[in-house]
Amino acid sequence: MKDILTTADAAELLGVSVRTAQLWVESGQLPSWKTPGGHRRIPRQAVLDLIDDPHSDDVRVSARGVVVAAQGRGAHWQLTGLPGSGLLLDVVEDVEALSKLIAVIPPMLIIVENADEPDRKRLITALGNDVRYRQTLIVSATEADVNHPATRMSRRVQVKMSSDVSQMSAAVVDYLRSTKPADNLSAGFPTPWNERARLEAVKQSELLQSAPDTSFDRLVRLAADVTHAPVAMFTLITKDAQWFKSRIGFEGEQTPRDWAFCNSTLMANKFTVIEDLSRVEIFEGNPALAAPFGFRFYAGAPVRDKFDFALGSICVIDVVPRTLAPSEFEALTTIAEATTNLIRVRAQQREEQNAYSAI
Structure with a gap:
């Protein structure tokens, strides 16, 4: 068998589309190099390693947070942001628009407002079932009465939806700070939430x-x-x-x-x-x-x-x-x-x- 594969060869071996294989190459999950003619080549062993251990913790995430904002709140989120998180922030209001933002590299954080709406419930379920986002913290903001952030499972958190974006952002930031490692909290100078990954x-x-x-x-x-x-x-x-x-x-x-x-x-x-x-x-x-x-x-x-x-x-x-x-x-x-x-x-x-x- 060939030791060097094209992207199409790798996709066939993995049982995924060529586009998906291209995305894995772009995100670094599949190592590759370019030939002098500009074509991508992938070591066959790298593909076999991914098949043998598809749930590896080596999936890379980006220093980005994505907010799926409630209708009419996107502009407020852009202004408010997530101060002190160390994350670049992308904001969408349409569930369908999210896939374009996270297709190549999973973000460190996804916040879904109005998470009790049917289409957003389905989104959260899909993200939770997709191994690509196992390193992504997913925060669901619902109308349910949640006094404190409730951890539903590893890296899945539910918070109370707030009518004020600033309060919503502050609640998420407070939770992020509460999860920072002790060595970051006692540093004597400010450190971002994503400091360990940084x-x-x-x-x-x-x-x-x-x-x-x-x-x-x-x-x-x-x-x-x-x-x-x-x-x-x-x-x-x-x-x-x-x-x-x-x-x-x-x-x-x-x-x-x-x-x-x-x-x-x-x-x-x-x-x-x-x-x-x-x-x-x-x-x-x-x-x-x-x-x-x-x-x-x-x-x-x-x-x-x-x-x-x-x-x-x-x-x-x-x-x-x-x-x-x-x-x-x-x-x-x-x-x-x-x-x-x-x-x-x-x-x-x-x-x-x-x-x-x-x-």
């Missing part, structure tokens, strides 16, 4: 302690230039430290994590601007605000892996309070996206090389 993503990136890289250095230098900031960095945030893959205007390769302004960026998993650090309570006593540093301004855009986990940020720092001009905001966003794309391309190249070498 730290694994940092490790998998293979960027930590890697050699200097001119490609990243150029992007950091550009960030400093376009914002006229004395300090610019590409940071990677580990459990205890903030390590600088590239930096300008700061001596030293790392700081303790409790110095890191980037913790705020990780919590939000979005562009974060703090115009005057001295006015923010969580930074009171932070050594980076005292001499010899005297930092007062921070702006950081997350750098993400292919599963959208925030590995760290492209950030700029100044010694005076200031605002960020719209053009500077756009430039930093673009630089962070370029950094993210560079990381993803290199990760894909490593995966393809590893798959090829495994033959």
Whole structure:
């Protein structure tokens, strides 16, 4: 039998459609590489491993939350979000629209409002029976009288539906915080709900302690230039430290994590601007605000892996309070996206090389 399979061959062996096999390749569940002609090739052993252990806990999830909002509440959810979760948020009101969002990579969290409606009940049942979502936390919001979040089974939770989206979001966030591991709760600095998975993503990136890289250095230098900031960095945030893959205007390769302004960026998993650090309570006593540093301004855009986990940020720092001009905001966003794309391309190249070498 062939040791190398096409996507169609793999689909036939797995007993699934070619499209499903393509989705598994895209999500990383099936390792593959591209031929010089651009065709995907899959090791036969990888397909056999998936057949032998289809319920493996190695299914990757993305750093995303999806809300299936009640009719008319989607815009409110977009504004409110899930503060502190570390998740990017997608919102739909139509049950059918959900499948397009979660087809390739399962999200970490799915919230279904009005979960006692027939079509939404069927959705929750289908998700619960689909092994692809066994690592996804599914929160059902119903009209049933639930005083506290009720765990129906592993990673299946029911909460009381609230007429106010802000209250609904707060109830979910409170539950997420209650499930955070004790080591994250006692860290002494804010950590997102998805911190454990995020730290694994940092490790998998293979960027930590890697050699200097001119490609990243150029992007950091550009960030400093376009914002006229004395300090610019590409940071990677580990459990205890903030390590600088590239930096300008700061001596030293790392700081303790409790110095890191980037913790705020990780919590939000979005562009974060703090115009005057001295006015923010969580930074009171932070050594980076005292001499010899005297930092007062921070702006950081997350750098993400292919599963959208925030590995760290492209950030700029100044010694005076200031605002960020719209053009500077756009430039930093673009630089962070370029950094993210560079990381993803290199990760894909490593995966393809590893798959090829495994033959």
